[in-house]
Structures are given as structure tokens and as C-alpha cells.
Amino acid sequence: MSLQFNRRDFEYDVYTLVGAFYPGSRIKTWYEGEEAPEGEFAYYYSINYGQEQITFSMNGPGRSQFACCRLKDAGDRTETKNQLKRLVYRFLSEQTGKELPWGDLTGIRPTKIPMRLLEEGWSNVEIARHMRETYFTSNEKTALAIATANREKALLSQLDVEKGYSLYIGIPFCPSICLYCSFGSHPLKQWGHMMEPYLESLFRELAFISGRMSGRRLNTIYVGGGTPTTLEPPQLERLLSFVQEHFSFEHLKEFTVEAGRPDTITEEKLEVLRNHPVTRISINPQTMNQKTLDLIGRKHTVxxxxxxxxxxxxMGFDNINMDLIVGLPGEGQEEVGATLKAVRELDPDSLTVHSLALKRATRLHLFKDQYEDISFENSEEIMRMTKECAMEMGMGPYYLYRQKNIAGNFENVGYAKVDKAGIYNILIMEEKQTIMAAGSGASTKFVFQQGTRIERVENVKDLKNYVERIDEMLERKRKGMELYGI
Ligand code: SF4
Incomplete structure (x- = not known):
């Protein structure tokens, strides 16, 4: 379909909404005054922003329609955006006969809305009414967002988010690259020789961070990647000892190591983790169906x-998370049901359910023609099954986010038992606290005034570049900290 704008404003929101109503359709966007895109389109949509009103119109097979709304206050961008999205949503909903679970919300952090309103003193009932009337969110998603925001708020109240900070450490190596991976990880076979030089650079960056942040309280540490347990036991030991020597753990609430791939976990490595104050680990099956594991390139067994x-x-780990992905190739309700049954038997402490996102940089996207005979299914029913499984294990939602290109416009949800939630996950999603990040591709986020202002300093993604340009990475951080008064 063709989507024409008369000005460069709110294109992402309109594009995303049209895409959500027509999943899988190709949408060609263009601007008034440009040459019309070549080819025939089933529908021609156009949006016209005037001084006082917005018009959304459609020319389709045998019919034309339009709808418009008068702007309440053209100078108020938030209100204008909300009015525009409501207009487009109602129009498309009427045209397609569909309702979207997240209504007209297109952002990746839907809990930010209830969180802000809770902080302003609104009641849950008032927030629910506001979300349904303003964004058309379904009853189920409204309840999910509000329940999650309440739990997030309670968990964050244990931290001094202003004085504290969190630390992310990236280990960008994996035993093999999963079909859907968008993290830019490096397969061990080709890149294993870079592990030592990488650690050397990483230690320099960690030492820099510890020196510069010595006046602040470290609240959470997250070692992710990649797969941190690709490190050999002595390397893992050196890394964790280095962190312990260079940072004060006096105010530390959580220390997560994402073990991740079961094919990298050994007793010796777990022993190393036990010898350090690691409080939470993740062992991620993604699916408990061997056929799917083989297909998606995770070279481990159920x-x-x-x-x-x-x-x-x-060995005494009492806070183990498991990550699952729904919408994997060839998996429907039956396969997801089998995975959930196996997970329930294991009874982890938290469960993170991801909806598959078809990102451009993944092998799954690059070679999608090879998989055109395989179905990619996610549905409300599958999401409900995962929620029920989590509830049966005594868990409730504690963080959620959405991604672009997520299968079926769903969400990723973290469920946890009481006292087992991953606080770092909330901090990264709600953007309430500064996160100092070390490693290739790591993005440091300086958060000011409870998240009303955020500044970022990025490291280069390329592993070799990170190692060779470590001085430049430190300089970037130093300059950023100077500029932002950290
Ligand atoms: S385990 Fe995670 S980081 Fe590693 S290749 Fe798979 S998706 Fe990417």
C-alpha cells in the first residue's frame, strides 16, 4: 500500500499503526511534492496536516473514504500526536474490523504511561479508564500494563535511583549464532582468539568506570552479551574478581550473569559464579522442542x-530465570504448550517471554525465502498460555516492552515470583537510572531527573574496532561525562 504525507511529522507512528493493521504488507511511504512511487497498490492512504485539522483518507478497490479531526491545540505536540493516532486507529479499525490489543500505542515502553500517572498520584481505576479512552488498549493489556507498573514502582522504591547507578558488562561471544540474533554476537570458532584481547580492553573500561563513578552507589550489575559463559572458567574468574576488586558492593541489590546458552554452562563455571556474589542467573531454553532448536541454530539439546x-x-542458585521465545518458525500452540509443560516441571524463579521480532540484521530476515514454507505463529491465545503458565508457577508480570517488527504486535513480558524479579530489566526499560555500559556495542545511558532527560554514549559495535580503539571509547565516555556534568 501507499502512504502519503504532506509533511514530515509523526510518520513513524502512522506507519507503525498501518503496519499493525496490515501485518506483512509492504508499505511505501512518500511525501507530497515527490514523484509517486511506481507500481500498483491495493490501498492509497494519505495524511494531511492543516493548521486546524488533520485529514486521513483512503482510496481503495471501488471506494474512497476520509475522516478528519479538529486540533485542540496545534502547538501541543503530544496532544496533536494523540489526536492523530486516535483518528488513524479508528479509521483503520472500522475499515478492517480489527481491534489491536495495544490500541494505538506504538512505542516500545507501554508501561511508562501508567508509571508516570502512578507517580502523579492517579488511582489504578483512573489510569485504566484513561488508557482505554485515550489509547484504545484492550482490557487485558491495560490490566497487564498497570499491574506491571505497580510492581515496577514498588521494586524501584527500594533504590535511590538518583544517587545510584547500574553496570552492564557485555561479552559478545556465542557458541553459534541463532537464526534470529540481532545482538551482533560473534561465533567462538571464528572469534575465540579475540577473547583475551577483548577482556584486556574490557578491564580497562571497567577500571575507568569504577574510577569515575566511585562517588555513586552501584545498585545492580548485569553481565550479558552474547553469552558470558562462553568465557573459560579462569577468564570468568578473572572478570568477576576484577569487578569485585574495583567496585563497592555495599549498595548492590542484584548481580545477574546471563549464562544463557545451556551448551556453555559447566559445573566449573557455575562454581566460579558461586564463589562471587552473583544473585541471579539465566538459563535460556527459548523452546523445549528439539526440532526448533536445530532449525534456529541453537546447537544444544533440550x-x-x-x-x-x-x-x-x-549448586544452590535460588534465582534462575528462563527466557522463552514465542512465534518461532514452525511453532504453534501445540509446540508452545509442550515447552511450557517442560518449563513448569523445572519451576524457574522467573520467566521472560519474548515474541519473535523479525529484525533486518538477522539471518532469519536475510534468508527468509528459505523459510517461506514454515509458519510463524503467535496469537493472543499463545500469549495467554504463557501468562497462565507463569501464574501457575506463582509469578506475576514485572516488566514488559514491545519491539519493532514483533510478531503480531505483541509484547515481551518478564514474570517473576515474589522477590525474584530482575531489577536491572526494569531500570533499562523504565529509564529511571544511569546505566554505565562496558564492552563492544554497549550503550551507556545517563539518566537525569527520573528519566525526563536521557543522554547516551555508545561504544563501537565491531569487536576488533572496540579492542583497537579502546582509548577512543574511554575518551567518548570521559567527554560525555564532562559534558553532562557526571
Ligand atoms: S544466544 Fe543470544 S546473543 Fe547468542 S547468538 Fe543466540 S540470540 Fe544471539
């Missing part, structure tokens, strides 16, 4: 997941 989970439990 048995390995089960065995490493039991091993970790026996």
Missing part, C-alpha cells in the same frame, strides 16, 4: 537445558 538447570539448583 536435555542439556534440563540437566544444567538441575545442576544449578543443586
Amino acid at each position: 536435555e542439556e537445558t534440563v540437566e544444567t538447570f538441575h545442576l544449578a539448583r543443586r
